[in-house]
Amino acid sequence: MRYSHQREIISEIVHSTNSHPTADWVYGEVRRYIPNISLGTVYRNLKQLTDEGIIRTIYDGAVARYDWNRSPHDHLKCNVCGEMIDVQLPNDGLRRTVKDEYDFEVSDVEITLVGKCNKHA
Amino acid sequence: MRYSHQREIISEIVHSTNSHPTADWVYGEVRRYIPNISLGTVYRNLKQLTDEGIIRTIYDGAVARYDWNRSPHDHLKCNVCGEMIDVQLPNDGLRRTVKDEYDFEVSDVEITLVGKCNKHA
DNA sequence: GTATATGCAAACAATTTGCACGCCT
């Protein structure tokens, strides 16, 4: 992958936040540094960074969000503030259950727990 | 909710399959019975059935799929044949973990295990 | 009779793509 200024900035922006931003939010941020960048370029680069394994694409309902955290992890989604929190949950039990009971070979685990985070006790 | 022939058929079609169909697939099926139904009507009714709790909407990446199975359950998604299999996995452990470690009040658990189903040993 | 449902088409939102030009290497 050849160097490009726009991709550099896009990657930095995704890495600068824990908010699992959408393409549109990234677009808005990048424009502060490269005002005439196009949304198409943002999408192309987010996809490219995903393909290279530099970031990760997750889906929140129908919209794509981008996550710099590549280590396997899960999400807590707060219904009140909308925040998505990275957590690492044990899943050995789940893997074993589906292997034993369904003969299913797991390659990837996606767990999202929806509810209310500790800010809204 | 007032009776409508189209909604009746749509509901029957969703209930007739375990394939977690997309709106477009449902549209194709309904047309075998109501050839001049419109895609808009299909979407309206799928949403309405979801609001009434008669079916459930799940997201597979960016596309919506519809599921007649309303009891809490999880999904195994086979990367080889694309099938999505309903399973019931224990999640008491997960609930307890996030309650204890993150003080997060869980209302809904969404687990999808991606991998290879038993047809492709 | 009145409100809800329908078909149709247009509007929308998110994402992708074709093209001519520009910039890494």
Added chain:
DNA sequence: AGGCGTGCAAATTGTTTGCATATAC
């Protein structure tokens, strides 16, 4: 020089909505 990356706009895809007409009750 050669090719990948860019900006722009148009195209796609999945879904929603406005409107006039039709239908349930």
